[in-house]
Structures are given as structure tokens and as C-alpha cells.
Amino acid sequence: MDLSRLGGVTPPSITLTGKQQAVVDSDEKAILVNAVAGSGKTATLMSLARNYTNGLYLAFNKAIVTDVLDKLPVGWSCKTFNSMGLAISKEYMPNVRVDFNKYKQARFNNAVNLAQHHMSMNGNDSPESWAKTADRFTISRTYCGEAYDILKNGKANVTKISGEDMLQYPIDNGWKTKHYDIVLVDECQDLNPQQIAFLACIPTG
Numbered sequence: 001m002d003l004s005r006l007g008g009v010t011p012p013s014i015t016l017t018g019k020q021q022a023v024v025d026s027d028e029k030a031i032l033v034n035a036v037a038g039s040g041k042t043a044t045l046m047s048l049a050r051n052y053t054n055g056l057y058l059a060f061n062k063a064i065v066t067d068v069l070d071k072l073p074v075g076w077s078c079k080t081f082n083s084m085g086l087a088i089s090k091e092y093m094p095n096v097r098v099d100f101n102k103y104k105q106a107r108f109n110n111a112v113n114l115a116q117h118h119m120s121m122n123g124n125d126s127p128e129s130w131a132k133t134a135d136r137f138t139i140s141r142t143y144c145g146e147a148y149d150i151l152k153n154g155k156a157n158v159t160k161i162s163g164e165d166m167l168q169y170p171i172d173n174g175w176k177t178k179h180y181d182i183v184l185v186d187e188c189q190d191l192n193p194q195q196i197a198f199l200a201c202i203p204t205g
């Protein structure tokens, strides 16, 4: 019998360093691991995962999900941010149709881009917040008013859901996923402000 498949986990083949072990043993509510490339961050996460059965590993794309899924212990879920957001949104909007071009169908490209970036920045309705997004993505501030309307009308159109909406609807409405004991995000330097805000939609602990 191949014991390594029991529980879906490859047995540990490395001995963690003191710093890696400290991450695994920490009882802090949130831990940010910041270390140079190849120093063993992913290995630490995988080791940490073995201490939990009801964990969630959030991935940036489907390729990572496929890669990571069979390395995680039984009981773990591995999903993309979008698939988590879509799953919650569908609970509240069962008939919604996925349309990644929902916002692009509007006429003005600069304003559409600004509207989408504003969601990625988790911006709010204030003029200052809109100006900040415009400056950050070097789009003229003159598009802010138009982009505001596009976003407002887009969000109100609940027959369709875009990739950005999948995270934004749960953030705006306080919708929550099921509870997980722990959430792991690898490569979290790549998280945008919207994805960081979305983490609050996942009850843990």
C-alpha cells in the first residue's frame, strides 16, 4: 500500500529551520512571511498546512490550484480568489451570469479602465479616492466622473457579474464564505487592495 497517498499528503522530507518552525508554531492570528526567493516560504506553508484539516489555500490562478491541490492534506480546499467570490455571490444572486466583459461593453475605454482599477484598489466613492486611483494608473482625472457612473451602473446590473464584481459584491455587502480554520496565501506580495479586503469575507479562527 502506498502510505504517502493516505490523507493525500506527501510525508515531510525536510527538517524545518528554526525560523520556518517558528512560523508553523506561531499562535498569532495573522502571520506575514517575508523572505528572499528560494528561502523556503512555500515549504513552510505546506508544513503548516499539516496541522489543520479545514484549511483554505487561496491561489492566484487555476494552474496553481491544480499544482497545489494534491499536495494539501485531506479536508483542505484550494480555490482561486475569483472562484471563492463567485461562490459566495451565487448564494445571494443565484441567477447571475458570468460576463468578464461586463464593464468593457461601456463606450469609453479610459473611464472603463479607471472603473475596473478602482475596484482593484478597493477605492471608495470619495473624489479623493477616485483621484488616487487615476493618478496611480496614470489616467486623466477628467475620467473620474464618467468612471464613477460606469461603476455605479455596472454594480447595479445584477444580472451579470464580472471578475472584479466577484470580489466586490461580497466586500460591499459583507457576505461571508463558510468558516475555515486557517487561510494560506502564497506570493501575497501580489495581492491587490481588493483581494486584501476580500480576505475579510472569509471567517477564520
Ligand SMILES: Nc1ncnc2c1ncn2[C@@H]1O[C@H](COP(=O)(O)OP(=O)(O)OP(=O)(O)O)[C@@H](O)[C@H]1O
Residues within 6 Å of the ligand: 014, 015, 016, 017, 020, 035, 036, 037, 038, 039, 040, 041, 042, 043, 044
Ligand atoms: N528546511 C529545509 N530544508 C531543506 N530544503 C528546504 C527547506 N526549506 C525549503 N527547502 C527546499 O528549498 C527549495 C525552495 O523552497 P521553497 O520553494 O519553499 O522556497 P520559496 O521561498 O517559496 O521560493 P520562491 O520565493 O521562489 O517562491 C525547495 O526545493 C524546498 O524543498
Ligand SMILES: [Mg+2]
Residues within 6 Å of the ligand: 041, 042, 043, 186
Ligand atoms: Mg514559493
